[in-house]
Amino acid sequence: MKRECKRIISRKLYIFCLLIIPLFCLFFFLSLMNEGLPTEIPTAVVDADNSALSRRLSRQLDAFKQTDIVLHAKDFSEARKLMQKGEIYGIYYIPEGFEHDVLSFRQPKVSFYTNNSYIVAGSMLFRDMKTLSVLGSAAVGRELRLAKGETMEQAMIDLQPIVIDSHPLGNPQVNYAIYLCNVLLPGLLSVIIVMLTVYILGSEVKEQRSREVLSMAGNDIFTLLTGKLMPYTLSFMLMATFYDVVLYRFMGFPCNNGLANMLLISYLFVWASQALGILLYSLAPIMSISLSFAAFITMLSFSISGFTFPVGEMPRWLQIAANFFPLRHYFVLYANNGLNGYSFQYAWPSYVALLIFLFLPILMSFRLRQVYLNSVYKA
């Protein structure tokens, strides 16, 4: 272990992986999403009518927080070109004779177009433009009813007798930072942990010192693993603590079962990631191959863990496969404990799964021992 500490200090790579990369990722994603939701998404209004009513409509659209009208175009093709260039994400079209048609009850039709190649921006604009259209319609209806002598309150109730009162549990502002960062960041930490673990084990073989190290550990592979990996375990646990403190104390993201509980989950996840690293290297003791697998598995885990696209919507066999990725269980536990504040009993299988990951290296330890004894480096 002492020897390993010296190795850590001796190489820039370790400092990079233990400190700089995790801190950079934390800073990057938190600063990227510090608004929580994308605001001021550029939009165009094509106002073929250019009347008082149509101008009022477009001013109202501009007043939405997420919408920023950057172009008032006269004809549609100009706006469409800009959309194709990716400079705007949506177009609101008000037809000619709009005001006239409204006043003479001819039901004019407004149209709105969103660019769903960029799904986040597209769906936000969709929501704003749809709200505007419904409200615009309601506003006219209100005027009609007021004219018929109804009171303001009565008119509103007549127009919208049923109201939807929505409660997004745990994330009332539908904040994207909460939705993404809480899984992305631990996931990235795990990418580094898995790969570094493979590298730590492999580099001894590469430098032809594996036999020497094994005898230092009294020929016991478990002593060797503990001694070699302990400094990294501690260091990554420290980093995970820092992550959790920043996310749940400093940023105030939801953590309904308390910080201690979240830390426990994070530590389990750190250990499971290290175990996965050991497992991968034991299975494929050629370092560059096991690193390829590590990259493949850890990058895939972001998609398959289901925090962006729900696991329930994937094909059956992928739903089963998802259980083999530690990040999946971390996500389930975070959602259960941090986001929703449910108790232990609702997510115990995921605790067990993470613990099973910890035992996997034991099964493979004889193989790792063999690898260390043979000590053949293949590029």
Added chain:
Amino acid sequence: MIQRFLKQIKAGLSDLLVVWRDEFSLVIHDNAILMLFFVAPLLYPVIYSLIYNNEVAREAKMVVVDYCNSPETREFRRMCDATPDVNVVGVCANMEEAKEALRNREAFGIMVFPRDFSNALAHKKHAYVELYSDMSSLLYYKCFLLTATEVSLEMNKEIQVRDMSGATAREEEVSTTPIEYEDVAFFNPKSGFASFLIPGFLMLLIQQTLIIGICALSGSLCDKKKYQTLAPLLRSRRGSFRIIFGKALCYMMFYGLMSVYLLWVIPTVFNLPRMGDAWNIIAFMLPYLAACIFFGMTISIFIKEKETAYILIAFTSLIFLFISGLSWPGCAVPWYWKSISYLFPSTFGLQGFVKINSMGASLPDLRTECIGLMVQICVYFVFATLVVRHRIQREEV
């Protein structure tokens, strides 16, 4: 004069071919590099497409707590259940039971009708429907919210018409919806996840496997101290150009083939958007590949060992994805990250390809992206020659 020039070209070409041949044999004799250049690009997109193949969440599971239990609430429930997005899986007697279903992940949302729902409607007051949603999946939340809103609009209209006895059908229609509207999703009409993510992901995959591969190759030359085998070439003034071009040609060849598979076969098999004109795509891919290759050669200065290439580059994939303005809209990326993003080929590559492939743009529409890539090619080419020169000279000392 001309003869000397021709001779130089001939020498240049033959050196180039030697470098090309050596690099080629390095690649095909290295299992790890073969995995990166072939196995990863072959398998990865297939798995990704399968994950996202359903495109959208359908039949999100919801439970209902109906304290009112009147014809109106039952109709509301039925209408929700009839939509493709929501599936009412059960009716709970009280809120506690419904929350239990959420905790057990048997449902992801709860719809609550308060006791006075029908009463309020009859007395012409606002009647509220409460909607609770588990936020661990935003897609389900969207399903619930859109469906509930849609159904409420529909029912509101019916109620208004019912209350307007004596009016003509036309009058009813006009007064309930004085302004009609229609929404059109340009490009990606299903608002599908695969159509949105996969095209960008494919471009990112090209860049990432390419730069990891280049760095790993360069790292393993460093490991074995074999960079000096190239030293004789460096004697002549244009030597480093020849080395760079020779290697680049080799990678270009592999990735030219892979691009056909990634950008043509995969979208065809998985029914992803493919609006782009093939010539436009080819014309755009060439500079993109070149920029990636020279970028890879440039950053190989930081990689002195084959294995560290994986560790130091793999994690950047997500950062490149978010900084490129695809998954997180470009207008919401802070200016400092935006300016940094222009250093990476993937930023222009993703944007450009999505525009061609998903939005049917042609090259003249992509001026920014093309100019960006050209500048990157020039700058990174110069850096790449310096890197090669530096590596060789250091080993000779």
